[in-house]
Amino acid sequence: MSWIFFLFLILTFSAAYAALSAAPWVPTRRWDIDRLLQLAQPKPGEKLYELGCGDGRVVVAAAKRYGVKGIGVELSLLQAGVAFLRAKLSKTNTQIKLANLFHVHLRDADIVYLFLMPEAYQRIRAKFEAELKPGARVISYVWPIPEWEPTIVDHKEGKCDLFLYRR
């Protein structure tokens, strides 16, 4: 019984740590996944990173529908485990990394998707400016990236905003 409690503690601790680091787990709404992928216009073989991929629903959908190489980065053990299983079962070209999104290199990213707390965006913006190659697209859900001019803002009544940026 004590190992169940121990496991529970580890899962809770890692989820709390991730929540404090950049955002708690709140999934992208299912009906917005199509919208954001249409905005990103992924092409087969491109690399799509999802920073804080949660249960992997977005990165796996991108790999399944558009043939991209999906890379989901997640710090919370429970979410990373679910994303890993989802990726395996989907038989798509998706890799899930148990890692801190602030420490993952993004030099080869064609597309980056993120849905984090606004407080994390200042820090991630500096990372994008240092690492992203020219032409890379960044899609942000709900919040804009401070001081960046979006190429497109997808605003639909009653839905969350989506922001597309092109480096």
Ligand SMILES: C[S@@+](CC[C@H](N)C(=O)[O-])C[C@H]1O[C@@H](n2cnc3c(N)ncnc32)[C@H](O)[C@@H]1O
């Ligand atoms: C708002 S949720 C979005 C989940 C997923 N992207 C989606 O749209 O369904 C943010 C996710 O980022 C993860 N996260 C927070 N800080 C992180 C960090 N430093 N490195 C990796 N993942 C992190 C959380 O565990 C959570 O699953």
